[in-house]
Amino acid sequence: MVTEIDFSENYLTGEIPVELxxxxxxxxxxxxQNQLTGVIPNEISSLRNLTKLDLSINKLTGSIPSELGTFMQLELLKLSDNKLSGRIPSALGNLSHLTELQMGGNSLSGDIPPELGSLSSLQIAMNISYNNLTGEIPPEIVVPPLVNADRLRSKIITLVAAVVGGVSLILIVVILYFMRRPVETVPSLQDDDVSISESDIYFRPKEGFTFQDLVEATHHFHESYAVGRGACGTVYKAVMHSGQVIAVKKLSSNREGSNIENSFRAEILTLGNIRHRNIVKLYGFCYHQGSNLLLYEYMTKGSLGELLHGPSCDLDWPTRFTIxxxxxxxxxxxxxxxxxSIIHRDIKSNNILLxxxxxxHVGDFGLAKVVDLPYSKSMSAVAGSYGYIAPEYAYTLKVTEKCDIYSYGVVLLELLxxxxxxxxLEQGGDLxxxxxxxxxxxxxxxxxxxxRLDLEDQRIIDHMITVMKIALVCTSISPLDRPSMREVVLMLIESNEQQGNFIAVPENDLPPRHEDDDAP
Incomplete structure (x- = not known):
């Protein structure tokens, strides 16, 4: 008997099947984290044994069914970041076992039902921020019955933070507008774009922590918490009160201001709009007292460059191919x-996080540009890292997706x-x-x-030589001779199948062929 279904973080479309x-x-x-549309079907109300329901980060419309209030075993309910409208059903107050309720980032309207004050089991969060709610905050929510002092304090902080976040939203409506609308409507990032306001701006992450929490978790960004350094700043590891671990990128304040603002804005406008399992997740951002902070999911293994070129690399070939x-x-x-389309412009092993x-997980979008492919875009100066920059970009300053493909080919050569x-210099100067x-x-x-690899296995050697051929075509001198990234994925999957399946590749990872794909 099926008891759990997890189809999260894919590209599923259409409506939620009523057959569930x-x-x-x-x-x-x-x-x-799919592309599901339509309404939440009432048929789901038949799932009386449901304890966890997460439909967040989709494109669901309509109202929240009051039937959800009949899930007496429900412990987690997440409906955030959809297009839901209408009132919050008062029946949700019947969910006596609920520990987390997330409904932020929708278009819900009307008053906050006082019945939500009955949710005394809430321990993690009740988030209703970034909606169109009106009226007063019900006293039943502020002072619910039979709640101990610690839990009461937690609920008050969560609710007040949600209200403050809503007020702050008005002050940063332009930035939030760019972040929240679909990727296809994000404007091209021009070098002369207006920079972010110099006044303090803070976009509160949906995960529910504050700027002060970040300061405490890193002991005021002490060096002992630094886990990485780059051209634009330092990355710190922060363990929040909830136990969640996040990476905090603090952009350098001693660099040229416009460069910092451009990098800050580029990451917000790209990562704030995209979700993919192989793209690092941006939780939020903060501009506070002159500090530009970007908050990411934490990558346990660090960067590929650090592992591959460190003193004791033990990455075998199947692992390298998976990466x-x-x-x-x-x-x-x-x-x-x-x-x-988005061109990264700084693909390198240090920007591939594990x-x-x-x-x-591809990270560091500080140089990313949004362009309408296949057209090129002129830059005012060369951007990227030495050894990874495509030859034509260095002298034409024309950026296309083929620049990323060249850089990716260099990463393949590093792995090989x-x-x-x-x-x-006596060996050519670059890889x-x-x-x-x-x-x-x-x-x-x-x-x-x-x-350092097991070169006694002929299957491994044969597969690596096949991948080497892919790397060489990616680093062709002429950009016209380079394949598209979709074709690169296809070639890698086919090489894996031809050499005996070094790794298991799910069928849904096979990219569709499009008529407008460039020929290799």
């Missing part, structure tokens, strides 16, 4: 599934050879030149591969 109501024993239903495929899928999403399962992108010079003198043999 026939699975009587279902206790968990996760459909969050390569994940990064390619993230880039393919930016290039082909976002409208307008979770505890070594799944790749174990070498850094910058090489001694692409070194590899091509070696192949001209020795042909494409295992001698170019990372000797």
């Amino acid at each position: 109501g026939q699975i009587k024993g279902l206790s968990l239903l996760y459909l969050f 390569a495929l994940g990064a390619a899928e993230g880039l393919a999403y930016l290039h082909h599934d976002c409208r307008p 979770d505890d399962k070594f799944e790749a 050879t174990g070498r850094t992108p910058v090489q001694p 692409v030149t070194w590899v091509k010079q070696y192949i001209r003198g020795h042909s494409l043999t295992s001698g170019v591969l990372d000797r």
